[in-house]
Amino acid sequence: MADVIVLGGGIIGVSTAIHLAQRGRSVVLVDRRGPGQETSFGNAGLIQREGVVPYGFPQQLTLLLRYALNNRIDAHYHIKNxxxxxxxxxxxxxxxxxxxxxxxxxxxxxxxxxxxxxxSALIEAADAQHLIRKTGWMQSFRTQAAMDEEVREAERLQRESGIAFHAIGGDDLARMEPNLTQRFVGAVRWADPWSVLDPYALTQAYVALLQKLGGRVVIGDAMTLAAGPKGGWQVTTEEGPVEGQDVVVALGPWSDKLTSKLGYWFPLGVKRGYHMHYSTKSGATLNNWLLDTERGYFLAPMSRGIRLTTGAEFASRDAPKTPVQLERAEKVARTVLRLGKRLDAEPWMGARPCTPDMMPIIGAAPRHEGIWFAFGHAHHGLTLGPVTGRVIAEAMAGEKPFIDISAYRPERFLA
Incomplete structure (x- = not known):
């Protein structure tokens, strides 16, 4: 019997498994496909130190009316859902x-x-420094009014949270990104975040670290979780039944499928997103991770090519792909950078697990001994993987977590 079964091989589950293994716990990581192949596979590749304000729902009536037209890149919805x-x-x-x-x-x-x-601690331990860039990322602006508004917000974050930024004029931006074919009035460069050249490769590097620490990785079905014959818990895997004294549920957008079977009804929603990689024409390059702020798409110079990512799609988690935002974004992006052919056979789609208060669910299951929850990280799964892994491992080991996690407790959603 293992000490802990971690259900879910995304960045949250892998990071949690590492921190448990570092504390001497025997760990089995269980995933239905293999680590890093679901939501953690596709994102903009940012470790968003500046992201202290979670993404809220628009409050302005005029903006809500524009979203209602359902023709934007940054948001799309399925009427029937x-x-x-x-x-x-x-x-x-x-x-x-x-x-x-x-x-x-x-x-x-x-x-x-x-x-x-x-x-940083896991990157060093996993020898994954080659996957990291420490140059921040940039928001570009088409109008001065939009840029001025973001600069004011950046100044507030700098005062209140010590977030570093630089306001960049249009001429300086053109020198920094000489291959842009769209003239922007300027940009805000967030200096603190790190970017990742290949988020999937980073997850795999962390998996290798877990295995080096003695952790096992197996393919299995988290939905088979049941009480073990000798106490603890058990799941069915390709290698047969796996038993563990404790279980961590880190299944991202699928977490509520399991927690509802256990009698916990969390209001977990999803925001789906898409990406596609592109070659470039005429030797065009992109030096920075770049958000076209007023259009709502992201361009990232990844290992595989230029990755274009979309905003949020409000749809059923398991509904067929509808990459209309990607089609809209590509048309605009081709006027900004000389993109070449698509490099992926089809658009990638993932689902971000979201709670209505924009904070993750981290902590012990209130009514089940030995079950712990770690999901609901929305847009910041990659960003928050290692810190979540550390605090939940500390709590499971009976240590005092190095930050207060009471605000993220599961009980806040349970009657």
Whole structure:
């Protein structure tokens, strides 16, 4: 029998397994496909130290009306799925009002504050420095009004949270990115974040570290979780039944499928997203991770090529792909950078697990001895993997977590 079964091989589950193994626990990581092949595979590749304010639901009526037209890149929704999402979206909207959003951001900030330092420790231990760039990322702007608004917000974050940024004029941006074919009025460069050349490769490097520490990785079905014949818990895997004294549920957007079987009804929603890689024409290069802020898509110079990522799609988690945002984004992106052919056979799609208060669920299951929860990280799964892994491993070991995790406890959603 292992000490711990970690269910879910994304960045959260892998990081948690590493921290448990570092504390001398025998760990089995169970995933249905293999580590890093679901949501952690596709993202913009940012460790967002600046992301102390979680992404809220728009509050302005004029902006909501524009989103209602359903023709944007940064957000898209499936009309037929809206009835099933109304309750989640209503709570998300309510928590995003200015007063509550500000309070939530203060509770959320400690996780973000340690995102770089906790990744740094694992990156060094996994010898994965070659996958990391420490040059921050940039938001580009098409209008001065939009840039001025973001600079004011950046100045506030600098005052209150010590977040470093630089305002860059249009001429300087053109010198930094000479291959852009769109003239921007300027950019905000967030200096603190790190970027990842290949998020999947980083997850695999962390998996190798886990195995070096003695952890096992097996293919299995988390939904078979049941009480073990000798106490503890058991799941079915390709290698037969695996037993463990404790279990960590880190299944990302699928977590509620298992927790509902256990009798926990969490209001977990999803924001789906897409990406595609491209070659470039005429030797064009992109030097920085770049957000076209007013259009709502991201360009990232990844190992495989230029990765274009979209915003949020509000749809059923398991509905067929509808990459309309990617089609819209590609048309605009081709006017910004000389993109060549698509390098992927089809658009990649993933689902971000979201809670209506924008904070993850981290802590012990209230009614089951030996079950722990670690999911609901929304847009910041990659960012928060190692810090989440550390705090939950500390709690499981009976240590006092190095930051207060009471705000993320599962009980806040349970009657």
């Amino acid at each position: 809206l009835p099933g999402q109304v309750a989640f979206l209503a709570r998300y909207w309510w928590n995003s009002n200015a007063k509550r959003h500000q309070m939530i951001a203060k509770l959320y900030a400690p996780l973000i504050e340690h995102s770089i330092s906790e990744h």
